[in-house]
Amino acid sequence: MGGSDVPDDRQRARAASLDEWERRLGERERAADERDRRADQRERDADRRELDADAREADATERERKLDEEAEHQAERTVDPIGRFRDAIERTSAKTERSNEFLQRSRAAVQRGVDRIERVRTETSRSQESAQPGPESAGD
Secondary structure (H helix, E strand, O other): OHHHHHHHHHHHHHHHHHHHHHHHHHHHHHHHHHHHHHHHHHHHHHHHHHHHHHHHHHHHHHHHHHHHHHHHHOOOOOOOHHHHHHHHHHHHHHHHHHHHHHHHHHHHHHHHHHHHHHHHHHHHHHHHHHHOOOHHHHOO
16 A cells, blocks of 8 residues: 555645746746836836827927918018928937837837747646656656
């Protein structure tokens, strides 16, 4: 009867090992979820700042248009088209930089998702492999 205890001990040890492995996996997944959540929040904050900057640029463009209209009706003021053009180019350049940053943030978010899927696939396949009895235990 003592011989039948050995497989039970092995099964308990294996179950304890799997439980510990699953606990560690769960902790890693929770940590990854928290990192992803913080990164997503940073991206939302950056997107909000970008929208605010876009609104400020639109307001500046509208103010310039109004000033230009007023200047056309006043003989003593002249419109500086080159200065206005430079300002518009600077605003467009800033918007392009922000758009590029947005694209980089989006790519990073997608890559985090891909990495997470790959981690889960790898961990799942390892879990399934370790749950299946190997050929070395079949002869015991």
